[in-house]
Each structure stands twice: as C-alpha cells, then as structure tokens.
Amino acid sequence: MAKRHIVCLTFDFDGISGFIARGQTSASWISRGEFGPRVAAPRLIALLENYGIKSTWFVPGHTIETFPDACESVHAAGHEIAHHGWTHRSPVNLSRDEEEAELVRGNEAIRALTGRPARGYRSPGWELSAHSVELFLEHGFVYDSSMMGSDYAPYYARQGDVIELDQPARLGRQTALVEMPIHWSTDDSPHFEFVRTETTVRQGLMNAGAVLDNWVNDFLYMKDAVEWGVLTYTCHPFVIGRGHRMVMLEQLIRTCTDNGAIFMTMENAVAEFQKTETRAP
Numbered sequence: 631m632a633k634r635h636i637v638c639l640t641f642d643f644d645g646i647s648g649f650i651a652r653g654q655t656s657a658s659w660i661s662r663g664e665f666g667p668r669v670a671a672p673r674l675i676a677l678l679e680n681y682g683i684k685s686t687w688f689v690p691g692h693t694i695e696t697f698p699d700a701c702e703s704v705h706a707a708g709h710e711i712a713h714h715g716w717t718h719r720s721p722v723n724l725s726r727d728e729e730e731a732e733l734v735r736g737n738e739a740i741r742a743l744t745g746r747p748a749r750g751y752r753s754p755g756w757e758l759s760a761h762s763v764e765l766f767l768e769h770g771f772v773y774d775s776s777m778m779g780s781d782y783a784p785y786y787a788r789q790g791d792v793i794e795l796d797q798p799a800r801l802g803r804q805t806a807l808v809e810m811p812i813h814w815s816t817d818d819s820p821h822f823e824f825v826r827t828e829t830t831v832r833q834g835l836m837n838a839g840a841v842l843d844n845w846v847n848d849f850l851y852m853k854d855a856v857e858w859g860v861l862t863y864t865c866h867p868f869v870i871g872r873g874h875r876m877v878m879l880e881q882l883i884r885t886c887t888d889n890g891a892i893f894m895t896m897e898n899a900v901a902e903f904q905k906t907e908t909r910a911p
Contacts, residue, residue, distance in 0.1 A: 635853050636860040636899050637891045638810070639685040639883075640775070641674065641867055642752065643667070643704070645693035647718040651754070663868055667693070667700035670871020675707045677876065681883050685709050686896040688752040688775075691716035691739035701743055710895040711740055713748035713771070721759040729761055733769050749897045752776055756812065763789045766807055773900045775810040775862065782852045782859030784903045785809050808900045810862060816848060817864040822875060838878040849886050858906060860899050 646663030649655065678685055687704050689711055694701045705711055715721075716735040724732065737747040751766055753776040766774055767789075774787060787809040790802030814820050821841045825832040845863065852859045863882070870879055883893075894902075 632857075633890075634858045634902075635849070635856075635891055636902070637849065637886050637893050638860060638862045638896045638899055639678070639683060639865070639893060640752075640862055640896060641685060641687045641865050641870075642714060643671070643687045643689040643693050643701070643867055644714070644718055644754075645690070645697055645700075645868075647690045647692040647696075647715075648754070650692070651718040665871065666866070666868035667697035670867035671700045671704060673871055673876055674867055674879075675703060675709075677880060677883075678709070679707060681887070681893075683883065683893040684895050684898075685893075686712050686750065688712045688714035688750075689740070690714045690718050690754070691736040692718070694739040694743055698743075705744055710750070710897050711744050711748065712750040712752065712775075712896065713737065713740060714752055715754050718754040720755040720757045721753055721762050722757045724759065726759075726761045726765075729759060730765055730769075733765055737769065749773065750775060750810070750900070752812075763787050763805060763807055767805060771807065773808040773810050773896065775812055775896060777809050778811055778813050779809065780811045781813065781848075782856050782861060784811070784860060784900065784907075808903060810860065810896055810900065812862050812864055816845060816862065818869045818875070819864075819866055822869050822872075823866075838874050842878045842881055845882055846885050849891060850889065853889060860903070862896070 643666060644663065645667055646660050649659040649663050687709050689701060713736050716732045716739065721729045740748045747770060749771065750773045751771050756776045758776055779785060786804045787807040788802040789805045792800040821836040822834050824834040849861055852861050
C-alpha cells in the first residue's frame with residue numbers, strides 16, 4: 631500500500647442544543663451556543679475554502695431547524711453533513727425507541743437540508759448504548775465516529791459485547807459498520823472550553839500554542855508509524871471559532887499540509903478504507 635496520511639477535520643455543530651440538553655437555558659448559556667452559527671461557522675467556512683479543504687460537520691437536527699441559514703451555508707460549501715442526534719442527548723440515557731426516534735428525526739432534518747440521509751453518525755458525548763450499532767445498521771449508516779479503540783486505523787465495530795464486573799468480557803461479532811476513532815486529546819472542547827456550574831469548574835482555556843504542538847505531533851507520529859492512516863480532529867465551532875484558536879487551526883492546516891497530509895471528508899476516508907481493507911467484516 632502506498633504511503634497516504636489522511637486528516638479529517640470534523641466539526642460538532644451543536645449550536646445551542648448541547649446547553650439545552652444539560653438544562654443550561656439562561657440567556658448567557660444560550661448566547662455561548664449562538665456564537666457557533668452566527669460568528670464561527672462563516673469564519674470556518676472561509677478558512678476551509680481558502681485551503682480547498684472539505685470537512686465533515688456532525689449536526690444535530692435541532693441545529694438544522696433552529697439555524698437553517700448557517701447549516702445551508704455549510705452544505706452549500708460542499709462539506710459533509712453527518713448525524714449528531716436531533717437533540718444533543720446521549721443514547722445511553724434513552725430507551726431503544728427513543729434512540730431510534732432521534733435517528734429518524736435527525737435524518738429527516740438532514741434529508742431536508744441535503745437531499746439524502748446521513749452516511750455517518752457521532753454520538754453526543756461519545757457514548758453508545760447497547761442498541762446503537764444495531765440501529766445504525768438498520769437505518770443505513772455506513773460509519774460511526776464515537777469510539778476510541780484505535781488512533782490512526784479505522785476498524786469494524788462490534789455488536790453484542792457482554793461486559794460484566796466479575797466475568798471475562800465476551801466480545802461480540804464484527805459488523806459492517808466502520809468505526810472512525812476519535813479521542814479527547816484531539817478534541818478542542820476539553821482543552822479550551824471553560825465551564826462553571828454550582829458544583830463544578832472545568833478550567834479549559836489552555837494555551838492554543840501548546841495544544842497545537844500536541845495536535846501536530848499526533849500527525850507527525852502517524853506519518854512515521856503507519857503507511858496508511860487517518861487522523862481525526864474534533865472541533866466545535868463555538869469553541870474553535872475564537873480568534874486565537876482560528877490562528878491555531880490555520881497553523882495546524884499549514885503544518886499538516888507541508889508534511890504531506892491529505893484532507894478529506896470522513897465519508898470519503900471511509901470509502902478509501904473499505905477499498906484498501908483486505909479483511910471482510
């Protein structure tokens with residue numbers, strides 16, 4: 631296999647849905663989410679256009695229906711629209727029927743925007759229920775991007791794991807669903823997002839240059855360690871869209887490009903993986 635190092639820039643376009651799901655509905659919390667569609671999304675679209683990059687945006691149906699113009703701008707710019715729930719609720723907190731209803735309603739919103747259902751899914755909070763993989767396959771999803779079982783190698787998700795405290799894990803069967811792994815270390819939110827509630831404080835507000843060093847080194851390690859690989863960066867427009875972080879993101883794009891990175895949508899990276907992967911699921 632020829633050397634090829636792919637980067638997927640992905641954006642969880644939560645808008646205000648994440649705050650609503652956590653009961654954070656004051657004007658201040660809502661305004662934080664509004665920064666994404668109103669200010670950050672146009673900046674990101676312009677930056678990506680400047681470098682000829684197509685990216686993947688995981689968009690809750692709530693965002694599509696609340697901020698239709700912003701979502702249409704993302705789609706019109708040629709970026710992939712993928713599924714991120716209708717509300718921004720974790721599937722583990724839903725019944726099977728509720729989880730399926732979220733998939734259906736979210737896909738209806740995506741179909742209305744793009745003319746087709748989503749090919750990929752990412753869970754709010756990166757958590758999957760015991761029913762998730764089965765439901766993804768039933769509803770025609772090609773890939774998921776919620777798990778952390780690898781770093782540079784997509785793999786096929788399992789179904790039917792049995793995990794008990796006092797017994798060895800019994801791993802389920804491999805399915806046709808491609809898993810595009812992610813990790814908190816390459817997610818902007820834990821590094822940057824300051825959150826203060828009555829009971830907790832998440833400091834965030836890391837120096838963007840330090841985070842940039844980590845993110846660049848993740849790419850450089852992939853380049854040295856594997857012949858073919860995919861590295862996914864996860865960003866949230868209302869987080870990454872602040873000025874100094876936009877500078878960081880552009881520096882990341884430049885550095886990865888200078889070192890041979892190939893940027894593409896997650897859907898296209900999945901298709902390439904399926905062509906190069908010799909093991910059938």
